[in-house]
Amino acid sequence: MAVGQLRVHLGAAPGVGKTCAMLDEGRRRQERGTDVVVAVLETHGRARTAAAAEGLEVVPRRTLRHCGVEVTELDVDAVLARRPRVALVDELAHTVPVDEAWRAAHPDAHTRRWQDVQALLAAGIDVVTTLDVQQLESLNDVVEAITGVRQTETVPDQVVRGAATVELVDLSPQSLRKRMEHGNIYPPDRVEHALTHDFREGNLAALRELALLWLADRVDEGLDRYRSAHGIDATWATRERVVVAVSGAAESASLLRRAARIASRTAGGEWMAVYVTRRDGLSGVSTAELERLRARTAELGGTFHAVVAADAAEGLLDFARGVNATQVLVGASRRSRLATLLRPGVGERVIAESGDIDVHVVTHPYARDRGGAGRQRARVSRRRLLGGYLMALPATVLLAGLLRLTPDLHGLPSESMLFMALVVGTALVGGLWPAVVGALVSGLLLNFFFVAPTGTFTIADPENAFAVAVFLLTGVAVASVVDRAARRTEQATRARAEANALAVLSHALLHTGDDQEQLLGRVAEVFGMSGAAVLRRTADGCVVEASSGDAPTGPDGADADIVVTPEVSVVFRGHPLDAADRRLLSAFAAHFAVVRERREALAAARRAAELAEGNRTRTALLAAVSHDLRTPLAVIKAAASSLRDPSIRWSAADEAELLATVEDGADRLENLVGNLLDLSRLQTGSVNPLLAEVDLASAVAWALDPLPDADRVEVRLAGLDRPALADAGLLDRVIANLVENALRHTPEGTPVEVTAGLVPDPDRPGVELRVVDHGPGVPPGSREALFAPFQRLGDVPAGDGLGLGLAVARGLTEAMHGRLTAVDTPGGGLTLVVELPLAPAVVTA
Known part of the structure; x- marks a missing residue:
């Protein structure tokens, strides 16, 4: 059996015309020959709504008892027995009013109208329904923050998102308020209260924007599904979407600002910051730097995304095409023009492969190494660098001398391979530049001593000249590859060490939670420190918030420190940390920051709860004082005034009755005040x-x-x-x-x-x-x-x-x-x- 289709008329507030739009849709379908019935209609006493339903068949409603009162509700069984093609069901979020006894007797019965609608859809009946945007479950908290009222009747978003059609029934706040003033929504006795509370112009404007944005997101989802189903990769510029590539380097902040400015030039524009992580995990920025980029992006109104790809340019363009981006921003290359000619950078490749996506290359102070801030290479220790140059110069000369003393034992091919092996060894020991020097020296010595005519740099045979040239190029290329492999190995070793340390951190977090002392102990153990402390800077100096082991009491006695927040640092005693350890330490600092934020959030939540409870108590107390305390006072006042009235002669019995009334009112007042005082003592904990x-x-x-x-x-x-x-x-x-x-x-x-x-x-x-x-x-x-x-x-x-x-x-x-x-x-x-x-x-x- 085919499942029925759901059509939702969505409105920003009651009174925009959702029910009339639903009835008009039913009438249009009926005129086209479709079997349409009104399954349930809530007119709320509105004559225009009732008139709009004339001519449509209405299925009788079932009767239930709720709190001793008979109420009518949608009769699902009757609709299923009638089996229309289309059923009109008003107020999708309505809750079925039933007693606890009835619920206990019918445990499988539906208690929400949207559940009844799903039963009709499962039976193959199309349903047209109505819904207010504040009744969407995901928007409940937002609506409460706007209106101050929490909706008790809500519908899960997936129910509405599964609808075949969602149509917005829109009306401006000014027109809706006029409709309210004319009595077309609520009875006259509720109009004034509604206009000054729920139907304030600001509330209506905010709810209207929520409805438009929610529906716009759903339109985007439908467009994405259509493009995916039809295999459309080309960019459809339905909305200006800007993707900016960030690397975590110094120019990232200016790129984010430029992307925000470009996106703000068009209504509805949005922008996304993308950081591409290498799939091998051997390079990247620290967790703290990523968090700073994420926070900066959020401040400027964008969204931050981290993707993993084998190639940065390919990953960036795949992401841009996936979100249907219209523009991509990349920073100007830091590499020299020669390096760009030899191997195109990310920006050049993005421009070449972007297709119909516009690419903006944003200049910055670090472009082409301006300011002397070129891309850093992995540093080689001085000891290794010295060893490399010793192999490039003295060792190469020594090899040439040995080969010169034994000319009968080898020929030019063997001599070339020996020099090449020395160049590879030089690259392994000292890195790229010593290996390049070694290749050049080896080529010169090979030409001077072993290529005829010997003793000169002249080469008689063109084939030998070609061989020497190939030797030089091969030596430089091999040196570059070996140096790159050595650096990658070093990075992999460091990454593995950091991964192991982060695994220890994760294990520590599972066991320590928010305990700063235990976390400090774990960190000190990981880095081999004798003690650690959390210091908070105040106007009077530094205060130790938590410590572990032989901890320093101030920054002066610390061997290493890491900043958690501008006011809080973690200091260590033991030994200095190198740059790699400090980068790993930033992950621990990030968790310290999270721990502190969580504690502050919990404290703020407790304070807010206490303030809310106090406010609720004060509000209830004022309401009680305005009524319950005034009642006995009014009785006492009336009785006392009557007794003191000289124009009335009271009999002894009447006088006694009035005095008893005064006494009874005073007793009631004393009881009320006594309970208030007792409650105050209990809340302040002063009952002993x-x-x-x-x-x-x-x-x-x-x-x-x-x-x-x-x-x-x-x-x-x-x-x-x-x-x-x-x-x-x-x-x-x-x-x-x-x-x-x-x-x-x-x-x-x-x-x-x-x-x-x-x-x-x-x-x-x-x-x-x-x-x-x-x-x-x-x-x-x-x-x-x-x-x-x-x-x-x-x-x-x-x-x-x-x-x-x-x-x-x-x-x-x-x-x-x-x-x-x-x-x-x-x-x-x-x-x-x-x-x-x-x-x-x-x-x-």
């Missing part, structure tokens, strides 16, 4: 319980005495002969809060029960106090939320309270080394269980 033996029967009686409706509480504490270990004052607050909460949620005429006994778990000896109500109860998934500050779950009959009682009760219980939990009451309701440690048994003689 005085633990002693407490008789639970006396504690319960003392806590219930001042409570209103205490006559509804049934206390059954018989059989408990062991006291608890608790703070009597704190326990009084705990019991009072729990009982007040139970009374608030228990219907009139139904008692609240308070029982006590020993904890049934023998591994956790203690006393438990149970406060049992027979109210509506709380779902298992919401029980922990009961103990969060300012939480009021369900409908509270009394309508007052800050939602602090249970939070304070749990905090005070835990301060007494106890535990407060919530369990179901058999037959319905909630039971709050307080577990306290047993008081030590008294041993009598």
Whole structure:
């Protein structure tokens, strides 16, 4: 069976016209003879939307119960039974509202509308649907940062990316706000709030840009797929894309700036920095330098990419063609013109092989070795260099003398090969230039002593002249190849040593994590140091943050150091490090920087969480003060004003009732303020319980005495002969809060029960106090939320309270080394269980 196709009408915000566009699409298909039905339509009371659906067949919706209320939802089975060619499904991100009991009874049922849509597509039915850009899962965090609201109904991006068509339904922010003002989106009572919050012009503009960018990326994906499917390698300049080649050398920064300027000249232009690593891994820049290039690229608005290729020019052009680049930037060559003529460089090869991609050669101060900053070669030690020149001059003369003394034992071919062997040996010992000198000296001596006529530099036989010329060229070429192979061998040896050290580093990171002391010990061990320390520079000098072994206390006593950040360095004591070791050490420095950034990020996250929690608490407190604290104050004020009114004569009964109202309001106010103070003490950690033996029967009686409706509480504490270990004052607050909460949620005429006994778990000896109500109860998934500050779950009959009682009760219980939990009451309701440690048994003689 063929799978159906999905068409998505994407909008930046509600009200742009997605649903009407979906209905118009359905009507057009119906007019062409396609079987179209409306599977689900959410009109939200909009007359224009309902009118747009006239003439289209509507599949009846199924009825569900949610929180005791009947709701209608998409009936997938009915649509599958009807089997239309096209189904119109509104609001793809909608969540199916069902109770926990229904979910438990139907574990395989869909709870999201996009899952229903996938079922229709699997059955071969085409679906046309609607979606807001803020409902894309990948954009959830971005949308929250823009609007301050986190979307709870989202759709995975892969669902939308798998659509055959995504059509943007666009409307300018100004037009959308006018549509809102005219009442075409929300009811009149919600218009003002929407215009000043969700539908602010800046919010709408940002969401519109998100929708356009997301859709543009999807268009690029489709273009790439088309080019790949049709084998198109030519550049299609649909968007200006600039690729800049960087090598990590000094000119890289200017190349990045030039690429950013070129890309910024056209709307929608983008640029990418590319670093090509040799496949043999024998050359390249340090990890720290790559990280600097990456950071600089990000600062300038580009993206950084590292590719591996056997040839730099080939790898660069392959990448440029892969991203459909229109321009490539390369720096002017550092090599001399003679070297370029003998062997073209990367820039020359890119120009020759670029095809229809424009190539910009950017000049810089180091081009053609200007400024004396030519490409560095692998250095040869002075000892080896001296040995090479000794082989090129004295050894060559000595060989010529020996051959001159034994003319009957050899001929010109043997003499030439012996001189060539000496040139190769010179290249192995001293490198290129001693070998070149040796080749020239060997050629001259071979010509003077062994080529007729001897004793002169004249060559009688042209064939001998040709042989000497070939000897010279071959000697220089062999010397160059041997020198290059020797340098590659040296680089390979160094790379292997660095790889081994990096493997040790990786192993160390797995075991040390963020522990700077252990990491310092590992680094000191790798480099054979006696000690290492992390130093942070301050206005008063250097401070040692972490150390290992015989560590220096300042930069003056260090044998080596590496900079981690402008303010932080790692210093070592032991021996100086050469250049190769310092390059490897930069990898360790990079990890030190990551460790510090991670610590700072975690600290910042903790501070942000604390600030957010404090802000949430303050906001909730202000909201509570504005209502819950004012309510008892208003009652007290009204009753007191009535009593003081001289124009009214109150009877004794009325006066007593008003005074009781004042007293009741004052008690409620005292309770609210007491909970606020208790919460403040708990959050600041200033609760210091005085633990002693407490008789639970006396504690319960003392806590219930001042409570209103205490006559509804049934206390059954018989059989408990062991006291608890608790703070009597704190326990009084705990019991009072729990009982007040139970009374608030228990219907009139139904008692609240308070029982006590020993904890049934023998591994956790203690006393438990149970406060049992027979109210509506709380779902298992919401029980922990009961103990969060300012939480009021369900409908509270009394309508007052800050939602602090249970939070304070749990905090005070835990301060007494106890535990407060919530369990179901058999037959319905909630039971709050307080577990306290047993008081030590008294041993009598």
